[in-house]
Amino acid sequence: MRFAKANRIFFARSITHRTFRFYLNPLLKPYLRIIKKSFLNHIAQTSPTPPMYEFVRGDGIYLFDKQNNAFVDLISGIAVNNLGHNNKKVIYAIKKQLDKYSHQMVYGEYVIGPQIKLAKRLSKLLPDTLDTFYFLNSGSEAVEGALKLAKKYTGRSKLVAMKNAYHGSTSGSLSLMSDEYYSAPFKPLLPNIHFAEFNDISSLDIIDKQTAAVFIEPIQAEKGYIPATNQFLQALRDKCSETGTLLVFDEIQTGIGRTGKLYAFEHYNVVPDILLSAKALGGGMPIGVFISSKEIMKSLSDNPILGHITTFGGHPVSCAAGNAALKFLTTSSLMDKVAEKETLFRELLVHPKIKGISGVGLMLAVQLDSFDEVECTMKRCIERGVIIDWFLYNTDCLRIAPPLIITKKQIREVCATILEALDADKE
Ligand SMILES: Cc1ncc(COP(=O)(O)O)c(C=O)c1O
The missing domain is CATH 3.90.1150.10 (Aspartate Aminotransferase, domain 1)
Structure with missing residues (x-):
């Protein structure tokens, strides 16, 4: 096979x-x-x-x-x-930012204007509980950050993902993928990962009070764009709330308008605890982000301090491009x-x-x-x-x-x- x-x-x-x-x-x-x-x-x-x-x-x-x-x-x-390619407003924003500066300090320590502008613009478009942003360089890094955040916040180590999901190529994100063809040569990967059947409510029994987080794409991308059913996402949300498990939506491919909403979760009456975005968010420039509430995100700021840092994450030029792209998208039809x-x-x-x-x-x-x-x-x-x-x-x-x-x-x-x-x- x-x-x-x-x-x-x-x-x-x-x-x-x-x-x-x-x-x-x-x-x-x-x-x-x-x-x-x-x-x-x-x-x-x-x-x-x-x-x-x-x-x-x-x-x-x-x-x-x-x-x-x-x-x-x-x-x-x-x-x-x-x-599309070469959007004029995005290019203008990139050039304007490049004329000012391209890099200062690792993410999160200095006040970097373009990061704040993008975070503010995005938070106005999201539910109140998704108001704190950790910017990175890619989708896989957003998955990695969310893995650490979920473990740190809950103090638990068990993770649940969906069979046939795609979450990226780093060791952590690969651990969340069930397809052995892609993961077997790179083992051992992260321990204590369990897989549920996508769209099968009975398989959610695997989520319990030891589970830190469940990762899911609301529309499974690499299996051939398979949408989650409303009942499944609702049952998943209920199960996560009941067990104190964080619900993580990987909207790296579905985000930024691709499904007709800014994020696909808006088609469902379900809000995740952590939202992952990347790809189109940078308007063609590299970016990734995990988004959560201030309360959850706070757990990454101490004990240890600088426990999750990135040199280039939230690069000012990428954020400026992302801000221009988001403005363009949300002010257009x-x-x-x-x-x-x-x-x-x-x-x-x-x-x-x-x-x-x-x-x-x-x-x-x-x-x-x-x-x-x-x-x-x-x-x-x-x-x-x-x-x-x-x-x-x-x-x-x-x-x-x-x-x-x-x-x-x-x-x-x-x-x-x-x-x-x-x-x-x-x-
Ligand atoms: C749903 C999903 N998650 C994660 C990733 C990984 O993103 P990146 O390639 O930016 O690391 C991708 C990339 O295709 C993706 O489609």
């Missing part, structure tokens, strides 16, 4: 790599050979055959290659570029239009090979029959100028997560391309 999965992943990467060669201008081939060689020589590899697409510019929903061919970025760099754009995708993506579409808002997983169909469609799409992707734990689905700025006309165009790609092997 494990080897079969590895082979599928390997095969997918080699297919996409071959595709790239297909559309490349022959005049650029010598250049590509050099840059490709340097890439392979000097950049650490995360798969045996990375696709090695090279885009040199981004604008709106498009990425451009060296020959100025436009490609629709239908995955937003995995849910990061929610405002982008989030209001997510639902109708989702409906349009669902209406247009009808094809005998499409077995179903899961997800919420502009995070959609298109279920095909097999991994063969997925890789073939990905190949045909990139040949036609549309970048799509697949999922770590569900290789039979196509990932669609475009920038929220995508217009209805552009949705019609990309859907026509996807349908054409699905028909392509009949040509």
Whole structure:
């Protein structure tokens, strides 16, 4: 099973790599050979055959290659570029901050204006109990911080996570993931982690008075954008409150408008004790944050002092970018239009090979029959100028997560391309 999965992943990467060669201008081939060689020589590899697409510019929903061919970025760099590429307001904020200063002191000791501005803006948009922010550099770091906070606040060590969750690549976040293919080679990981079945209320019995926290994505990303049911999240909230366990929502992928709300938990009548955000929060710049109440967060400030510190966390330039991006998003109608754009995708993506579409808002997983169909469609799409992707734990689905700025006309165009790609092997 494990080897079969590895082979599928390997095969997918080699297919996409071959595709790239297909559309490349022959005049650029010598250049590509050099840059490709340097890439392979000097950049650490995360798969045996990375696709090695090279885009040199981004604008709106498009990425451009060296020959100025436009490609629709239908995955937003995995849910990061929610405002598209090169948003002018975000760039202005970045440049303005760079002209002032880029770094002063490790997070939390000095008063850093851009961090405060972002925290204030975000806290106005969140429930009162989510008003204290610990900024970091990435999603995985937000998970790590929340792990420590939950243990420190509750004095407990047991943690519960959901089967098939994705929480990141650091040792702590990897410990919260049930998929042995990804975790086995890196063991031992954190002890005392237990897994519940996503959307199965009976499996919540595993949560007890020894449990420090439960980590959950309200919409499981890498399993193929599977939303939690309302009943499940409500039962989970009740169980956590009953046992004094902290409820942690990982909204690293679902956050910043992707589902039509600022955070996906707003679709449910459930508020977490700790909220994790990253990816699109930085407007394209690296950032991560765990958010909680002042009372809970206070437990990290003493005994030991400086028990959780970060040199670059909440980088002023990232915070300035995030603040501009959040202002842009919340003063636009982008989030209001997510639902109708989702409906349009669902209406247009009808094809005998499409077995179903899961997800919420502009995070959609298109279920095909097999991994063969997925890789073939990905190949045909990139040949036609549309970048799509697949999922770590569900290789039979196509990932669609475009920038929220995508217009209805552009949705019609990309859907026509996807349908054409699905028909392509009949040509
Ligand atoms: C739901 C979720 N949690 C955590 C992470 C880890 O974030 P990062 O890659 O920024 O460390 C990701 C990244 O894809 C994610 O989708």
